[in-house]
Structures are given as C-alpha cells and as structure tokens.
Amino acid sequence: MQSEVAFHPSPDKFILPKSNRLTLFQQQYMISEYSIKLQMEFGSEEIKAIMGDAPDYSLLAFLHLDTTGKYLFGAEYSYPYVRTKTVGHSSHAAIVGYFSAAWGLRVGDWNARLGFERVHATPLVVPA
DSSP states (O other): OOSSOBOOOSHHHHSOTTOTTOOHHHHHHHHHHHHHHHHHHHTOSSEEEEOOOHHHHHHHHHHHHHHHSSOTTSGGGTSOEEEEEEEOSTTEEEEEEEEETTTEEEEEEEETTOOOTTEEOOOEEEEO
16 A cells, blocks of 8 residues: 555545446546546645555555444445455456445455446545
8 A cells, every 4th residue: 555545535425426337447547537637626746546456445444444433335335345456366356345343344356347336436545
C-alpha cells in the first residue's frame, strides 16, 4: 500500500456511480477519469486516484472498523464488493467486500472480462 491513502467514507460516494456491471479494464478507465477530475478540482497534480490491490482494501476495511466501529463494505454500503488490480488465476482479478460481524471480510475473485451487479470500482487517492 502507498504510504498515504484516502477514500471517500460516505456510502453514497465511496463507490464510483455506475461502476458495476463493467469489466476490469472499464473500471480502471473510470478511475483514471476520476483521477483527472480530482486533480482539476483540487488544482494539483500531486494526487492521483488508483485502483488498489486486494491487501489495500482489506487493510482499509479493518482500519475503518477499528476507527469508526462501522463495516466499510457492510450494510450501510449495501454489502458491495470492489474489484482490485490483484491478479488471480487465469483471467480473474481479486474482489474484496461483503464485510459483516457474522461473515467477516470476504475476499474472492471475478472474471476480469465480465461485469457483475455487486462488483464495483472504488478509487483510492494517493500521492502522485
């Protein structure tokens, strides 16, 4: 993980709108477009938005729980999964999400060439 990382903790802004049902490539493109928009909004090229690896989102989920007592991929967020750039077997990429007290944090994989209703893109903001 980068030394510094930020994400939008609000459930309605945590996930990029309409980022589900897209391929890994399409989701990465959405995040790169978001990065450009973010740099323009803040007038700085010293930050950028990226798609993180599975360990990044996993660590953030537990840090968020420890800090706020809320499950980052939990009921408040409608139990989403986020796609990561971590390569799994064959043409799959890791997904992280569906965090609850009963089930813990789930980590799995999904075909990079397929979209799915519950697999979204969540940008992480890092120093450029």
